[in-house]
Amino acid sequence: MAVSKAMSPERLLEAGRIKGIEILGTGDALHPGWRSLWADYMDNDEGILIVPTMEVEAQGKVHHLIMADTLDAAAAIADAFSPFSNNITTSGRPYVSLSGEQILDIVHECGGIVGPAHAFTPWTGMYGRFDSLKGCYGSGIPDFLELGLSADSSYGAGIAELDGLPFLSNSDAHSPSPLKVGREFTRIRIHTKTSKSVIQHICAGDISLNAGFFPEEGKYNRTACTRCYTHFSFDGAKRLSWCCPCNGGRIKMGVRDRALLHAGEGFSVRPPYVHMVPLGEIIRTVMGASSPLTRKCQALYTKLTEVSGSEISVLMDIPLPDISAVNDKVARVISDIRDGVVILHPGGGGKYGTLAFPTLCNESEL
Incomplete structure (x- = not known):
């Protein structure tokens, strides 16, 4: 459900190699069929x-x-x-009739770790349903917090109860395309390349960097109507009793306002958060194409990733002149992104935000 029919371990590993991912989560490992498919790929030729x-x-x-x-x-x-789920063997993300505290206890007893997924999103995020960690997990303490696409580290850094809790940024890919795999990722300092080591170092907070979307691109970043997507301030929505005056639709509190609501005066020190845009989307915009999957876009993507060996290296690491030697416009856009110089049109109410690049706007290409 809600996953591409092309999803397979082989395709995910291929995308991980192209993207530059060295550690990959299986996703859906509670599902017996999906779990059995991964059994043959725990050791793989990609070295992931x-x-x-x-x-x-x-x-x-x-x-x-x-x-x-x-x-x-x-x-x-x-x-x-x-015993607490009717779809544990049939759903990738099953419903379990347990509290957060009970889930925490069971997972820890089995040697795993757990934390709130996309914690700030309105419908199924922890802060969308509870006012605090204690409200969700009782006397238990989760091992980490996943930020989600509509938030970066700054959204949680001002919340005192999250001090010391590691933040993870994950792509939650629903298809095996490099456009989705690794669009958000976490760099973790590990001594040995094992799953046990990854878990230990996450719990120890040995995270050197988070990377992902500009939060404004998320579809729940701003407080907005879920029907017409009109944006409202928090105070304005409250005065309207969270009902849109245009059509009676429900106004949903955005991730930004929710984070501000829980924030105090101080901010915890967090690893750097690098905002990124998938290379395929950059190429699509530069070429004025309808899709990053067109033949011309794919050809340019291959040329660029061959320069450094992976997409993440192109976006973050290699010198701009090396990118410019392949395509000057792509290099200028990546320069804008690295400097945080983008034009953002925030999303909200279930509609994704958009962004534009000043370099191209100045040339009247957008």
Whole structure:
């Protein structure tokens, strides 16, 4: 459900290599069929470390992200959840009739780690349903917090109860395309390349960098009507009793306002957060194409990734003159993104935000 029919371990590993991903979560590891498919790819020719990951919807409709160090541990978690779920064997993201605290206890007993998935989103994020970690997890403490596409580290850094809790930025890809795989990622300092080491270092907060979308691109970043997507200030929506005056639609609080609502006066120190745009989308915009999957766009993508070996290197690491030697406009756009010089039109109410690049706007190409 909600996943591309092309999704397979082979395709995900191929996308990970092209993207420059060295550690890849399986996703959906509670599903026995999907879990069995990964059994033959835990050791793979791409040299990518595979970490069993899974997501559940629990009481309160909150989504929780879970990681385990082996497929057997993931199976043990699935068995422990089974009495509390009617779709544990049929759904990639099953519903488990347990509280956050109960899920935390079960996962820890099985040797895994857990935290709120896309914590700030309105419908199924923890802060969309609860006012605090304690409200969701009781006396338990989650191992991390996943930011989600509509938030970066700054959104959680002002919330005192999150001090010391590692932030993860994950792509949650629903297709095996490099456009989706690794569009958000976390750099983790590990001593040995094993799943157990990854889990240990996440818990220790050994994160050197988070990377992902500009939060404004997320479809729930701003407070907005879920029908017409008109934006409202928090105070304005409150005065309207969260009902859109245009059409009676429901106004949904945005991630930015929700983070501000929980924030205090101080800010915790966090690893750098690098805002990125998928290379395929940059190429599509530069070439004025309808899709990044056109033949011309794909040809340019291949040329650029061959320069450094991966998409992430193109976006973050290699010198701009090397990119310019392949395509000068792409180099100038990447320069804008690296400098944070973009024009943002925030999303809200379920509609994704958009961005434009000054370099191209100045040439009247957008």
